[in-house]
Amino acid sequence: MKNILTYCFFLTCICNSWAQDVPYPFQNPNLDSEKRIENLLSLMTLDEKVQCLSTNPSVPRLGVQGTEHVEGLHGLALGGPAEWDSKTKAPQPTTQFPQAYGLGETWDTDLLQRVAEAEGYETRFAYQKYGRGGLVVRAPNADLARDPRWGRTEESYGEDPFLTGSLTVAFVKGLQGTHEKYWQTASLMKHFLANSNEDGRTYTSSDFDERLWREYYSVPFRMGILQGGSRAYMAAYNKVNGIPAMVHPMLKDITVNEWGQNGIICTDGGAFQLLLSDHHYYEDKFLGAAATIKAGVNQFLDEYTEAVYGALANGYLTEAEIDEVLKGDFRVMLKLGMLDNAEDNPYANIGKDTDEDPWNSDKHKALALEATQKSIVLLKNDPKAKLLPLNQKKLTKIAIIGPRADEVLLDWYSGTPPYTISALEGIKAKVGDSVELLVAKNNADGKAAKIAAEADVALIFIGNHATCNAGWAQCPVPSEGKEAVDRQSLTSEYEDLVKVVYAANPKTVVCLISSFPYAINWTQENVPAIVHMTQNSQELGTALADVLFGNYNPAGRLTQTWVKDINDLPDLMDYNIRNGRTYMYAEKDPLYAFGHGLSYTDFKYSKLQVSENTLKSDQTISVSITVQNTGNYDGEEVVQLYIKHLNSKVTRPQQALKAFQRVFIKKETSKEITLTLNANDLRYWDVAKQAFVLEPERIQILVGKASDNIQLKKTITVKTL
Numbered sequence: 001m002k003n004i005l006t007y008c009f010f011l012t013c014i015c016n017s018w019a020q021d022v023p024y025p026f027q028n029p030n031l032d033s034e035k036r037i038e039n040l041l042s043l044m045t046l047d048e049k050v051q052c053l054s055t056n057p058s059v060p061r062l063g064v065q066g067t068e069h070v071e072g073l074h075g076l077a078l079g080g081p082a083e084w085d086s087k088t089k090a091p092q093p094t095t096q097f098p099q100a101y102g103l104g105e106t107w108d109t110d111l112l113q114r115v116a117e118a119e120g121y122e123t124r125f126a127y128q129k130y131g132r133g134g135l136v137v138r139a140p141n142a143d144l145a146r147d148p149r150w151g152r153t154e155e156s157y158g159e160d161p162f163l164t165g166s167l168t169v170a171f172v173k174g175l176q177g178t179h180e181k182y183w184q185t186a187s188l189m190k191h192f193l194a195n196s197n198e199d200g201r202t203y204t205s206s207d208f209d210e211r212l213w214r215e216y217y218s219v220p221f222r223m224g225i226l227q228g229g230s231r232a233y234m235a236a237y238n239k240v241n242g243i244p245a246m247v248h249p250m251l252k253d254i255t256v257n258e259w260g261q262n263g264i265i266c267t268d269g270g271a272f273q274l275l276l277s278d279h280h281y282y283e284d285k286f287l288g289a290a291a292t293i294k295a296g297v298n299q300f301l302d303e304y305t306e307a308v309y310g311a312l313a314n315g316y317l318t319e320a321e322i323d324e325v326l327k328g329d330f331r332v333m334l335k336l337g338m339l340d341n342a343e344d345n346p347y348a349n350i351g352k353d354t355d356e357d358p359w360n361s362d363k364h365k366a367l368a369l370e371a372t373q374k375s376i377v378l379l380k381n382d383p384k385a386k387l388l389p390l391n392q393k394k395l396t397k398i399a400i401i402g403p404r405a406d407e408v409l410l411d412w413y414s415g416t417p418p419y420t421i422s423a424l425e426g427i428k429a430k431v432g433d434s435v436e437l438l439v440a441k442n443n444a445d446g447k448a449a450k451i452a453a454e455a456d457v458a459l460i461f462i463g464n465h466a467t468c469n470a471g472w473a474q475c476p477v478p479s480e481g482k483e484a485v486d487r488q489s490l491t492s493e494y495e496d497l498v499k500v501v502y503a504a505n506p507k508t509v510v511c512l513i514s515s516f517p518y519a520i521n522w523t524q525e526n527v528p529a530i531v532h533m534t535q536n537s538q539e540l541g542t543a544l545a546d547v548l549f550g551n552y553n554p555a556g557r558l559t560q561t562w563v564k565d566i567n568d569l570p571d572l573m574d575y576n577i578r579n580g581r582t583y584m585y586a587e588k589d590p591l592y593a594f595g596h597g598l599s600y601t602d603f604k605y606s607k608l609q610v611s612e613n614t615l616k617s618d619q620t621i622s623v624s625i626t627v628q629n630t631g632n633y634d635g636e637e638v639v640q641l642y643i644k645h646l647n648s649k650v651t652r653p654q655q656a657l658k659a660f661q662r663v664f665i666k667k668e669t670s671k672e673i674t675l676t677l678n679a680n681d682l683r684y685w686d687v688a689k690q691a692f693v694l695e696p697e698r699i700q701i702l703v704g705k706a707s708d709n710i711q712l713k714k715t716i717t718v719k720t721l
Contacts (some may be wrong), residue, residue: 024062029340036339037330040064041323049322050308055136055266055299057329066333067127068134069188069266071413072175073100073141073155074115074536076122078132079416081467085133091416092132093357094122095364095538099411099466099515100141102375102534104157104559105597107638108662109170115371116140116174120184121350122358123175129351135185135336136232136264140171142189142220143196145516145560146581148490149572151198151481154411154466154515154534158559159582160594161216162657162681165223172228176335182345183335188232189224191268192255193217193245195236197572198486203278205239208575211650213240213250214685214692216577222259231263231332235297237271244279246271247288252296263332265325266299267292273302290316298325359418365539372543374636374662377532377556378598379512385528387507389550389600390457397436399455400424401448401501402462402494404513405439409466409535411515412483417538423461423511426541430549443500452504459548460501462494463514466535479518490519490566498523511544517562517592524591532556550600555636555662557597557706564591583707584653595640595657595706601631601667605711608703617694617721620678625703625712627663628670638662641675642702643682646715648695650684655702658682677701682718696720 025031026040040062041049048059057066070085071077077084079091086092097103097115106112119137126132144164145156157164168189177184194206194217208217224230233255235246243249246267255261275281275288282288289307292300294317311317333339342348358364381388400406400423408420421429428437438451452458466482468475473484481487492498492512499522502508509529512518523530531554533544546552561583563569568588570579580587583594604627611622627637641659645652659675682699683692697718704710 026339029344033331033334036334037327040330041326046319049319049326050305052326052329053293053298053300053304053308053322055301057326057333065338066329067136067336067338069136069138070123070133072119072123072137072139073413074098074103075415076119076126076133077413077415078126080410080414082412084415086416089132092126092130093359093418094126094415095119095359095368096410096415096417096536097368097371098375098537099154099534100157101145101154101515101559102537103371104164104167105377105534105556106371106374106662107163107557107660108374109166111371111374112167112170113174114367116171117177117184118358118364118367120175120177122364123185124347124350125358127351128348136188136332137175137185138188138190138234139175140168140187140189141191142168142224143191144217144220146196146575146577147569147572148517148560148563149481149487149566149569150196151486152196152483153481153560155413159561160559160657161219163559163660165220168220168224169228172224172230176229177347179346182337182347184347186232186264186332186336187224187228187230188234188264188266189221189230190234191236192221192233193236193240193250194575195238197238198481198484201237202274204573205242206575207241210687211685212575212577221255225255225259225261231261231335232266233261233264234266234268235271237268237274239279244275244281246297247275247281247291247295249295256296263328264299265296265328267297267301269301271302272300272304272307286310286314286316293317293321293325296325298328368537369539369543372533372537372539373546373552375533375556376543376547376554377558378547378554379530379532379592379596380524380527381598381600382528385507387457387509387529388548390548392431392435392549395431395435395456397438397455398427398431399451399458399501399505400427400437400439401452401458401460402497403441404463405441405461408538408540411466411536414536420538421541423513423541423544426543426545427459427548429542430545443497448497449500449504452501452508455505456507458501458505458508459511460498460508461511461513462492462497463512463535464516466515481516486572487516490517490563492518492520495520495522498527502527509548513540517560519562519564519566519591521564521591550633553600553633553635555597555599555638557595557638558592559594561586561590561594562592564588578651584656593706593708595638596708597638597706599635599637601629601633601635603637603665603705604628604630605703608701608712608714610701610714610716614717614719615677615679615682616719617679620676622674623659623677623701623703624672624674626670626672627665629665629667632667634664634666636662636664637705639673639675640704640706641677642707642710644700644702646698646700648684648697652684655707679718694718694720
């Protein structure tokens with residue numbers, strides 16, 4: 001009896017203590033998350049709930065501090081050309097990596113996860129030490145770059161759903177971290193769905209059939225949610241099959257009810273107003289606000305309060321419906337630890353436990369360099385000319401020519417880097433005083449031709465301007481594009497400069513620093529060496545110099561088909577990719593194929609073996625090959641596995657990527673590479689059954705260096721259980 005009384009007294013003390021420290025159930029970190037959220041909502045006024053439909057779900061009266069959004073496609077943005085979070089404050093320097101298009105060209109999921117982890121750390125650091133930004137990061141962009149004319153191609157990882165989805169998963173995991181309860185930051189993917197035209201994006205419709213919806217456009221988002229764990233995304237401006245994306249039934253019916261997305265669904269900036277002004281979809285804003293919330297949106301990026309109150313007053317919307325969507329906001333806030341004490345959250349001390357800003361650390365500088373090195377694609381290196389890598393000992397003069405030689409251009413979603421190294425600066429640091437550098441921005445007064453003729457080798461740096469060097473929605477140069485502006489040409493305005501330089505010195509290397517593909521047909525046919533990289537990286541010049549002089553052996557691969565001519569593409573608004581678009585359905589030979597990229601060494605493929613000759617439902621098989629480095633340099637190879645359906649009863653791609661691996665192999669050595677082929681990745685969407693279906697068939701496994709450079713093939717059987 002005494003023990004029982006003692007226990008009861010002890011329990012009473014604990015309960016009284018908890019009652020003093022935690023006055024409301026929603027503040028109890030040990031309580032079920034859904035019960036915490038229900039309690040919080042029960043305590044909130046209607047005005048507080050309406051306020052929480054913004055990007056700041058804070059409730060000051062109850063001590064609830066929410067967190068807002070930041071941009072972070074390739075590094076935390078607290079500055080840059082768009083002045084993110086810096087219009088009234090000084091820009092906050094943060095580590096800047098290559099554009100997302102360049103990160104995609106690494107074909108390296110481990111690297112992307114580390115890049116995103118570093119970005120997430122800097123986001124927490126800036127928020128908790130300097131009070132800058134927020135913890136919901138608008139990244140990655142899971143849109144597919146189905147057409148190189150798309151102005152925002154720079155933001156996408158590429159045209160293939162499996163590759164883009166795999167890189168999306170890696171970036172999501174890096175941002176959110178590995179803790180079982182808390183997230184480092186929240187990954188908010190964008191833009192759902194089929195957003196890949198800028199001209200007319202505020203009113204046009206992206207139209208395609210249900211199979212393409214399931215098998216192509218939505219795949220990276222589905223993977224980001226189901227495999228990556230993202231619980232936030234942004235709805236797109238455009239219509240999808242005639243319905244504005246932000247009020248489309250797909251938000252709730254598929255992403256929420258099927259995929260389990262239970263967090264933030266936000267509008268794009270200004271998108272709510274566009275429902276009336278551009279889409280002309282509702283008679284008034286009250287109906288629009290009600291429809292938006294009923295569709296599942298719980299955060300508006302433009303003014304909405306009057307419309308929501310009007311929707312309530314007219315009976316179009318209920319407080320209970322607001323409660324239902326607000327649960328998603330607070331689920332994300334709980335994962336970020338915003339409603340909990342700091343003791344149990346390993347991310348809560350970031351920015352408080354060190355005096356060194358991470359963007360100044362050697363670790364983050366080295367990661368930016370590694371990401372940039374890995375992003376560089378060697379498009380051409382004529383084996384007869386043997387121009388690359390450059391041999392510094394045999395050079396006395398180098399001509400540095402072109403508009404992109406001495407600048408690091410930042411794009412609209414960039415932050416402000418702590419430093420930048422241009423190509424010219426990187427080459428200067430590489431060669432020191434041993435080689436004379438002759439510099440010309442263009443051929444005014446014949447200078448480019450003159451110095452090219454005097455030099456041992458001419459390096460020419462061309463490419464687009466990342467912001468078009470113009471105001472919003474303006475790109476005076478036809479081949480350039482950006483947000484709100486699609487490209488009108490694929491031809492480089494600088495190819496005539498290349499011709500002039502090459503005529504003066506055939507030992508010419510073209511360095512194409514660009515956000516998207518160009519139809520550089522003459523350059524490919526004539527110039528002995530071409531490299532491609534994207535813009536924005538603070539380590540651009542160092543990485544490029546490392547590749548040019550052989551200190552780093554390039555292994556980047558293209559993530560998009562580079563066509564020869566703009567007429568090789570269907571109309572930009574044709575979203576049916578089966579009409580000759582992407583490597584999966586292209587009808588004409590490309591300038592450079594999807595997956596293309598060269599090395600300074602050579603690799604030989606052999607011994608393709610499979611663990612099973614029959615692949616059954618819900619199973620995986622291992623596909624192993626031996627890759628031998630037969631050249632004179634250590635290097636990396638990107639092994640790519642494609643599938644060809646031999647007797648499918650529905651239309652399938654000519655080939656489709658299903659596995660890949662970037663692997664380092666020392667010269668004169670071999671490695672056995674094992675890739676995994678999953679039966680679930682072979683399914684097609686059966687419209688009648690409303691389900692993914694695996695059909696009994698024969699498939700061909702294609703393993704090689706690119707989509708047009710297959711080295712080994714094997715046919716196996718697919719069986720259903």
